[in-house]
Amino acid sequence: MKEREIQIPFKCESRVDTFDDELARTLKESGCTEVFLGIESGNQRFLDIIDKRITLGQVIEAVHIAHRHDLRVCGSVMIGYPGETPRDVKRSMAFAKELHLDRMQLSILTPFPGTHLFSEAEKRGWITTTDWNQYDGTFPVLHIDGNLEEHLTSLIKKGYLSFYLDPRYIIRQAIKGHLIQEGFGKVLIQILFKYLSTIH
DSSP, rough: OOTTOOOEEEEEEEEEOOOOOOOOHHHHTTTEEEEEEEEEEEEHHHHHHOOOOOOOHHHHHHHHHHHTTTTTEEEEEEOOTTTTHHHHHHHHHHHHTTTSSSSSEEEEEOOOTHHHHHHHHHHTTOOOOOOGGGGGTOOBBBTTTTTGGGGHHHHHHHHHHHHTOOOHHHHHHHHHHHGSTTTTTHHHHHHHHHHHHOOO
């Protein structure tokens, strides 16, 4: 794209353990505006459970690098891990806020076929459905004894509201001018109204 001088804004995905200054610089020079990073949890124990092979330190560094090169960052966070508690969820949300993410995607832990988690869940009898339409991160498809299963949907809604209604987040995005770019502010308002109307 650089060699052919193709100027098309785009977004991309990356891993925090492979994201460095050289890559960030090249992406920015090529027209990239935002990088999606799989953070998954603010608790190292749960990152190890899903064999993510990253550290919280690498997450922090990758976000800093992206922002240093004026790239927006969307971070994904999951809840519903085996043994996770409401306190753990709050820790992950606090970690996401401390990163100063520009966007956050919050989803429910989903064991996709072919992964270690799926094999483990199948062996332990955790899987509650094989309706693959529900394997999109918004439905709880695992039943783990003592877990947050019945609260996951509510926790997702509260997590989104806590993140996007944080005054510090709104001020930060307004200063950067992101709320008026690419219809971002409009989409944000639509999402918040959706969750505000359904939370209980």
